[in-house]
Amino acid sequence: MRLWGSRMGKDLDQEVAEFSTSINEDQELYWFDIIGSLAHCKMLQKIEILNQTEAQHIQRGLVQLLQNIEKNQINLNVYEDIHSAVEINLKQMIGEPAEKLHTARSRNDQIVLDERLFLREKIIHLIRGINNLQKGLLTLAQKYPTLVMPGYTHLQPAQPILFAHHLLAYFFMLQRDAERLKDALTRLNQLPLGAGALAGTSIPIDRKYVAELLAFPSVQANSMDVVADRDYVLETLNALSIAFLHLSRFGEELVLWNSPGFQFIIIDDAFTTGSSIMPQKKNPDIAELIRGKAGEVIGSWISLAVTLKGLPLTYNRDLQQDKPPLLRAVHECEKTFHIATRLINNIQPDSERMEAALQKGFLTATDLCEYLVGKGIPFRKTHEIVGSIVRELVSQDKSFQDLSFQELENYIGQLDQEVALVLDEKQSINRKQSEGSTSPQEVKKQFVIAQKLLDRWMAYNTRIEKEWHSKYQLLLSVE
Numbered sequence: 001m002r003l004w005g006s007r008m009g010k011d012l013d014q015e016v017a018e019f020s021t022s023i024n025e026d027q028e029l030y031w032f033d034i035i036g037s038l039a040h041c042k043m044l045q046k047i048e049i050l051n052q053t054e055a056q057h058i059q060r061g062l063v064q065l066l067q068n069i070e071k072n073q074i075n076l077n078v079y080e081d082i083h084s085a086v087e088i089n090l091k092q093m094i095g096e097p098a099e100k101l102h103t104a105r106s107r108n109d110q111i112v113l114d115e116r117l118f119l120r121e122k123i124i125h126l127i128r129g130i131n132n133l134q135k136g137l138l139t140l141a142q143k144y145p146t147l148v149m150p151g152y153t154h155l156q157p158a159q160p161i162l163f164a165h166h167l168l169a170y171f172f173m174l175q176r177d178a179e180r181l182k183d184a185l186t187r188l189n190q191l192p193l194g195a196g197a198l199a200g201t202s203i204p205i206d207r208k209y210v211a212e213l214l215a216f217p218s219v220q221a222n223s224m225d226v227v228a229d230r231d232y233v234l235e236t237l238n239a240l241s242i243a244f245l246h247l248s249r250f251g252e253e254l255v256l257w258n259s260p261g262f263q264f265i266i267i268d269d270a271f272t273t274g275s276s277i278m279p280q281k282k283n284p285d286i287a288e289l290i291r292g293k294a295g296e297v298i299g300s301w302i303s304l305a306v307t308l309k310g311l312p313l314t315y316n317r318d319l320q321q322d323k324p325p326l327l328r329a330v331h332e333c334e335k336t337f338h339i340a341t342r343l344i345n346n347i348q349p350d351s352e353r354m355e356a357a358l359q360k361g362f363l364t365a366t367d368l369c370e371y372l373v374g375k376g377i378p379f380r381k382t383h384e385i386v387g388s389i390v391r392e393l394v395s396q397d398k399s400f401q402d403l404s405f406q407e408l409e410n411y412i413g414q415l416d417q418e419v420a421l422v423l424d425e426k427q428s429i430n431r432k433q434s435e436g437s438t439s440p441q442e443v444k445k446q447f448v449i450a451q452k453l454l455d456r457w458m459a460y461n462t463r464i465e466k467e468w469h470s471k472y473q474l475l476l477s478v479e
Contacts, residue, residue: 017080025323026082032117033082034066036110037101038475039213040193043206044103054097059478061094062086066476082114083107104203108227108315109195115326116188117214119236121468122330123185124461129337130178130243131457134171136344138450141167145447146440148426149264149354150363157361160425163349165438168446170250175453177243182460184239188232191216195226198314215471228314230304230322237301237325240333244294247340251291254347258284263353268346286343293336300325358425362390362400367431371422372412385412 026033038059045055065086068074079085091098141164151161191211194200200223207219220226257264267284275281303325307318365386372382389411393399400423409415421427432439436446 020080020317022081022320022323023076023079023085025327026085027076028327029082029111029114029118030069030076030086031066032114032121033086033110034062035472035475036113036117036193036214037086038062039210040105041101042213042475043210044100046206046209047204049103049203050097050100054100056479057094057097058090058101061090061098063476063478064093065089081107081111083110104196104201104205105193106195106197106227108197109192109223112192112195112226115322116190116192116232119232119326119330120185120189122334123181123188123236124465126240126330126333126337127178127181127457128461129334129341130174130181131454131461133337133341133344134174134178134450135454136341137167137171137174138447138454140344140347141165141171141443142447144349144351145443147349147351147354148358148429149349150357150361151438157357157363159366160358160363160428161438162429162440162443163354165443165446168443168450170246171450173246174243177239177246178457180239180242181236184232184235187235189216191219192226194219195223198224198227213471213475215468224314228311230308230319233322233326234301234304234308237297237304237329240329241294241298241301244297244333244336247336248291248294250340251287251289254287254343255284255291258287262357263350264357266348266350267343268348271343271346286339290336290340290343293332296332297329300329359399359401362393363425364400364423364428365390367422367428368419370431371419 041050041055041058041062044050045052050058065074068089069076074085074089076082076085079088087098087102090101144163147163148160149163149166150157151159151166191207191214193210194205194207211217211219254265254267256262258267267287269282271284271286272282273285274283304322307321311318368386368389369379369382372385373379377385392411393402403423405415405417405420408419422431429438429440432442434442436442
C-alpha cells in the first residue's frame with residue numbers, strides 16, 4: 001500500500017519502487033517521526049479536527065507502535081518510507097481514526113521535522129564527543145605542564161614550546177568546532193511542521209502549540225523555505241568537516257611524533273597494529289584512520305552541496321538524497337570523536353627524545369634577536385646579525401651550545417653573561433610574556449580557561465537535553 005496511489009492507473013513498477021525507496025535511511029528516524037505525530041495529534045485535537053476519543057486512540061496506537069518497532073516486531077523494510085510505515089501500521093492497529101492523522105500535513109514538511117528533531121539530538125551528542133576529546137587533551141596537558149619540546153613551522157624546528165601548549169592549541173580549535181555546531185543548532189531549532197506540501201494549509205492549525213510541545217523556540221516563517229531547503233543539514237556537515245580537518249591534522253602529528261624521525265610519543269600497543277609480513281612493525285593505524293576519516297566527512301558535505309545546487313523551489317525528490325551523507329557523517333563523527341579520546345588517554349610523551357631534539361635547529365635564535373632588541377639594536381639589524389651567526393655555525397657543523405661567550409662577543413659586540421640564559425631552550429619558555437604564549441604562567445591561565453569552557457558545555461548540554469526529553473516524556477505519557 002502507498003499513501004499516494006489513488007491518482008495512478010497502475011501499480012508502481014517493482015524496480016522503480018526499489019530504486020525510489022528511502023526506508024533504509026528513514027528507519028533511523030522512526031522515533032522522531034512518531035514523536036512528531038504525537039504532537040501533531042494533540043494539535044489536531046486542540047483545533048477539533050479530532051475528538052477526544054479519536055485522539056486517545058491515535059496516541060495509544062502511536063506509543064504501542066513505537067514499542068513494537070523497538071522490539072523488532074515490525075519489518076520496516078517493506079515500506080516506501082518511515083511515514084508510510086507509521087501510518088499504515090497505525091491504521092491496522094486502530095482503524096479509521098488513523099486516516100485523520102495526516103490532516104494538514106505533508107510528507108514534505110514531515111521529513112524536515114523528523115530530520116530537525118534527529119539532528120538537534122545528534123548535535124548535542126557530537127558536542128559532548130568533542131568535549132570529551134577536549135577533556136582528554138586538557139588532562140594530558142596538565143599531566144606534563146613543564147615538558148618542553150620543539151615547535152615547528154614548515155615542519156622545520158622553529159622555537160621551544162611547552163608540550164601542553166601544543167595540546168591546548170587543538171583544545172581551542174575543537175572549542176570553535178563545538179561552537180559552530182551550537183550555532184547550527186540555533187538555526188535548525190525551528191518548527192517546520194505546518195508548511196504542508198509548500199503553500200501551507202487552509203485548516204486553522206496552531207503551529208506555535210506544536211512548537212511548544214516539541215520544545216522548538218520558534219516556527220519557520222516561510223512555508224516554501226521549509227520544504228525546499230536542507231541548509232540545516234549542510235551547515236552541520238560543514239561544521240563537522242572543519243572539525244575533522246582539525247582532527248586530521250592532529251592525527252598526522254601523532255603519526256609524525258610516533259615515527260623514528262621524531263619519537264616524541266609512545267602509543268600504547270592496544271592502539272597500534274603490526275604487519276602481516278614484517279614482524280618488527282608497530283604501526284599507528286588508529287591515528288592514520290583518524291586522519292583519513294576527514295575525507296569521508298568532507299565528502300558528505302560536498303555530496304549534499306552538489307545535490308542542492310541549482311534545485312528549483314520547492315520540493316524535489318533529489319532532497320531525499322540528503323539522508324545518506326548526513327547519517328554517514330554523523331555516525332563516523334560519533335565513532336571517531338570517541339576513539340580519538342581513547343587514543344589520547346593512551347599516549348605518553350618521551351621527554352628524553354623531546355629534550356634531545358631541542359638541541360637541533362637553533363631554536364633560540366629568535367630569543368637572541370629579542371635580547372639584542374632589548375639592548376637597543378633595531379630588530380631588522382638583530383635579524384641580520386643572528387642569521388649570519390647561524391649561517392656560520394651551520395657551515396662548521398656547530399650549534400649555539402658550541403659557542404663560547406668570547407665567540408659570541410666576536411660576532412655581536414660586548415654582551416652580558418646573561419646571554420647564556422637567552423640561548424637556553426628551557427629558559428626561552430620562561431622569557432615569553434605575551435598573553436596566550438607558551439610561557440608556564442600563560443599556559444596555566446589557558447588551563448583555567450579550558451576548564452571553565454568544559455564546565456560551561458556540561459551545563460549547556462545537560463540543560464537543553466533535559467528540556468527536550470521532558471517534553472517528549474509528556475507526549476509519550478498517554479492516558
